[in-house]
Amino acid sequence: MTASTLSDTMGGAAAPVRKARRSSREGYKVNWWLTALMIVASLTVLLPLYFTVAMALKTPDQIGTGTGLAWPSPMNWENFAAAYVATNFPRAFMSTAFVTVLSVLGSLASSSLVAYAIARNWNRKFFRGSFIYLLSAMFIPFPVIILPLIKQTALLGLDNPAGVVFLHVLGGISFNTLLYIAFVRSIPVELEESARMDGATTWQVFRKIIFPLLAPMNATVGIFAFLGSWNDFLLPQMMIADPSLQTLPVVQMLFQGEFNTNYSLAFASYLMAMAPTLVVYILAQRWVLSGVMRGAVK
């Protein structure tokens, strides 16, 4: 309901047309000022991306020359091969994918269940209290608790990618629950009642009615969880004891010495690590945009 109102106003932003405006054929006029602003704004994304690609294709002696804007010629594709070998890319990739996939699935499952339970039992003190308890976790800065966490996970045998998954799911639960609860509240309870009339259990109601209706929010939470998990550096760096199970962002540190950075290999490697994020974004951007609005009203 909220969402549809919002999308109306957003779609309607172009609607109020001044009568005196000389309009083109379809009553549509390009706002050149805004368009120019958007083009400039888009440079903040495109320019770094261009640098990344150009840098990844440069030989070491091309890096120091000029402003850096020039496209390298000849292009040095070997950087990718070298970075692939140096980071042992397939292994690091698998480790990162393991962490990310399980974190996303874990976040979706745990947070939606928690949110459903809390939202539908809002009249009970225990559930309201547990909501506040979960939210209060957002006020604890992560670096403060990292060493105790390392100690604890080591005792539990979780000083490996599985432990990172566990902490990613746990770390996201408060924010994700917050998002979900707002959304679950907007789902009319009558839908559930009709399912119950047909004899559905609570689990069936959740699985067959609520969870599918949560789809836009699932996309939002999934994207946050994916990005957070795929790009996370600190937690894997400190938690994963076995260097052979280390994730991509940490392995990529290989290219940065204290005084020496191998820029071309580093950027080639960053590009390879970025590829899945880009693919996920391109596939999911429809839901990202709609999902962003869903989360706007909590």
Next chain:
Amino acid sequence: MRAARSGNAPIGRRALLKFAGLAGAAAVLPLSGCGATPSTQNGVTTLRFMQNKPEVVAYFNQVIKDFEALNPDIRVIQDFNEGNFVPGLVRNDPPDVVTRGFAQATADFVKKGIFADLADMPVAATIDPKMQELISSWGQYNGNEVSALPFSLAAAGVIYNRDIFEANGVAVPTSWDEFVAACETFKAAGIAPIYGTYKDPWTLSQGMFDYVAGGSLDVAEFFSKLTARGAAISADAPESFTSNFSPALPKMLQLASFAQNGAASKNYADGNAAFAKGQAAMYLQGPWALSQLVAANKGIRLGSFPLPVTNNEADTKARVNVDMALSITRNTPNMAAAQRFVNYLLEPSVVNTYNEKNAAFSPLKDAPAVENPQISGLGASVKEARYYQGAGTYFPPSVPLNNYVQSFVYGKNGDQFLAALDDEWRRVAERTAV
């Protein structure tokens, strides 16, 4: 839009719990595959070797391969993720063998007894005692333990472009006056004498600040007296920065006046690119910049010399730091294997080759003279132990020394600069006093 109420059939909640249990099991399942591996398996001991320089990972992989061929009962895993060292200690599962750059931060670990005593290892006797002293000067566990053996010593001075020196008929200066004359010659010829990269303030403190301080006073002695004075330090005390550094500061400003125009807007990477293209004659950087300069220009002919800060040749010293020091963690279960590995690394053929290839100095007593023309100019200083550890390395990280040096170079107010250092030092001493 308000909280809806729905009944909760008990059976529903039970199903929910069941699901939660399943999810939990799924999360724990992958664990079975990656439990802690025992360090000895089928008679092969696995050592973890944490190494602090990502740029030599490939080199050490080869060293490890050679070692494993000679010692089939030991397998070594290299880990360059130094950020995992402290977590390793927290987990009580630190790497067995560690290399670290040795200065204050590592000394803190030493003083807490993290590392084993290596004094009894025969290989410890082959180390140049003067270089061992660089390590022990930071403090020893129990007052006498040898917690780390130097593996690689980086010596820094002035990197110079041999072609530019030869084209202008300038010889390597051996006194301050000669150095100033050389700078004037370059200036007259329209060449920037020194390339400055002031946008990265660390290049100022490790460069001109450390060089001028190290060349004009006994840095180690100064800091030991200063530390002994503790929180009672004030600007007019004989141990203070103000009392000791004042005569040296004008030389820093003189060095700064020889930098190219616009040094304030150049950073370290700019400096490497520009110096590699021959845009200046000299560069106040250590050996770590050499590989970057050569990467940017394969044909460049470089040399190094220690900056003469006085006209007394005996005062000409190099700035050194123990770039890699080998340690074994105290409670490693694989002590014997770890010692064998450290022994192997300190065999002359291994340690000398590493340092020769990486523009550094071997810590062994009878190491051969350095032949690498890029750093051979510092060889005499290192051989005769005419060196010091940079004054900047003695500062605790809570003192933003780099920024103070930068604002001194820009603002040229020496009294304010030294008074600020005295103040900062006193505050740190007050905080850490017991």
